[in-house]
Amino acid sequence: MPVPLPKYKRRRKFKWTQKRLRTENRLLRQRIDYLEHESSALADRLIRGQVDLATQAENSITISHELHTLRDINSDAHRRLEEAYETIRELSSKRDGESLFNEIGIQVDDMTMIEHIHSLQEELIEAHNRKADLENTIRELKLRITELECANKRLKEAPPDDGIASIQEELIRVKMREAEASLSLKEMRQRLAELEQHWSKYANQRPSISNNNNNGTNGCSSTSMDGIADGANSPQVTSPQHSPPLNQQHAQQPQQNGTTTSTTAKGRFAKFTALIGAAAGGSSDDHDQHSIRELEEQLMGLRIKEADAVAELKEMRQKVMELETQNHVVTNQLKRQDEELKRIREEKEVATLNEQKTATLLKEEQRKLLETQGEMKEASVMQRLKYTESLQQISDLKENIAQLESKIAERAAAAQLRGGSIISDMDDEFSHRSGSYGDSNSIGSEEMSAFIADVTTKIPADFLTDGEITPVSVSEDSAIVENTPTPVTAGGDH
Incomplete structure (x- = not known):
């Protein structure tokens, strides 16, 4: 006839489960602290990215100011060019007037006429040189204006750079992991409360059996119950590991322990039943009570195993979620790289077209x-x-x-x-x-x-x-x- 566990063994088992849950809670708290530290670091990086964006906006504003100044310089150059044209027209009109005046009757000395013609030719050459210089400066300023406009347009149309996007994605991923960890912590607390309730009910429902049993049967069953307790406690050694490295290190231990303890528990239980049947030959009621107690103990062991399995399931779900977030981040990076490659190809095509146009203009x-x-x-x-x-x-x-x-x-x-x-x-x-x-x-x-x-x-x-x-x-x-x-x-x- 099976004998229930002594009180000190039950207390030891409860303390062991409580210690395991405390260690798990401590590991979860450490992980939450690490995630909070990581989220603060990512927030700092996000702030730095925003500061970089602000500096880029200031640079674009300065570029626009330079563009306005270059436009003013261009307008001044056009005005000076018009003044040069007017002076050329005045000089040409004066020359025509002098020629008409000479045709009317004023005779000018040949040397003075030739010197005047040479001076006018020199002034005309200087005016042409000034005109060419102004045209070159205007052309350079127009090219500079187009370059600045293209740069400003690119800065306005360009999305945030890869650093800021990666920081945002990492922040989202950390938030998701933090939420998952908090949910798993809440579920583990609920599970711990449920186990404590079940244990209290089990402890209250079980009567005090130590007074009803004989000292002989207690002595005979002590060895067998130790084996049963070891068989019941052996699968509980594999506590749920929430960190991936610990889970990888202890992945093969629960299977080996489960197979060995199941065989030893069955053998010891068979020996225990044989001894009870041969020695005492107790009544059927005691046998039923022992079987019920054994079933209750098995039920508690199964519940503990279920808790371990649920913890492992949560961990696997968290890993799946992390892999999904990594996949999402990688797909976003690939999309951005494809867009950047497409933009670079378009710019290359535009540059080739401009080069062909400039080559044709140069030939012309x-x-x-x-x-x-x-x-x-x-x-x-x-x-x-x-x-x-x-x-x-x-x-x-x-x-x-x-x-x-x-x-x-x-x-x-x-x-x-x-x-x-x-x-x-x-x-x-x-x-x-x-x-x-x-x-x-x-x-x-x-x-x-x-x-x-x-x-x-x-x-x-x-x-x-x-x-x-x-x-x-x-x-x-x-x-x-x-x-x-x-x-x-x-x-x-x-």
Whole structure:
């Protein structure tokens, strides 16, 4: 007939379970403290990330201010360029006015005219250089503005960087683990309260059996009950481990202990029943009571095993939740990397398109430059040709003038040799012919003087031997002009 456990063994068993639960509670508290410390560290990292975002916002504001200043500089450059254009127009208008004034009748010295033309050309070259410099600065400022706008747009459109996102995800994961730990702690406390209630009910329902049993049976059953107690307590050694390293270290111990203790408990129980049946041959009521007590003890052992299994189940669920959160974090990181790769590819395509456009523009500008260089060469060749033609015309005119002067000198000498009567006859003849040929002679002299003035304004004085070409006046020698009407008209027609 089985005998119930003594009081000291029951107390020892209860103390052992209480100690185990206290150690588990202490481990859970340590884990909660660690999670709180980790959450505070992550909160600090989140604050640092927010500070970094604030600094980036300040940088974007400074970039926008620089953009405004660059726009102001661009507007000032445009204004200066317009002023330069106005000065160029004024200079060109002044030059046109001076040319008109010269055409009206003001004769300007050749050297001063050439110096003035050279100074105007230098001013024009300087204005073109200033214009090119301003255009280059405007182009550089426009490129800088576009770069700053792109950077500002990228900063506005860009999501939080990977550090802040990972911190947020880690904070969410820590919060979930903390919530899971608190829930598991509450469930373990509830389970502990339920076990204490069951143990109190079991202790109250069991009568005091020590007085009803004989001393002999107590002595005989002491050894067997020790084996039963060891068999009942042996599976309880495997307390639920909430930390993954401890669970990994003691994963194989419950199976080995369960198999060994189950065989020893069965053997000892068989020996105990054999001894009770052979020695005492007790009544059926005692046997029923012992079987009920044994079933109650087995029930308590099963409940303790159930608590262990529930704790392990909670731990496995927590591991599953951690793995799910890690999977979620990894998927988010992959999505962000894919988006970043897509954005970089788009930027690369845009950069290649811009490079192609700039290459085409460069080729077009090179072609235009070659065309302008060819036009400038043609213009210079034409100017040289015109210059040589004008020099040839001047040399021809000088030859004609020399021939006319020689003829006039010859006729003057011939007239002096002939005498005064002949000269008076020539004067009468000239006075007679001046009425008919005066208009033609005056017209020829005016055309000649206009042509010579035009040529002297266009050609430098270095190529002229006599300084200025003066028209031949009719009043110098009436006889000479009267005797030489044909060369003068020929020079005027030329």
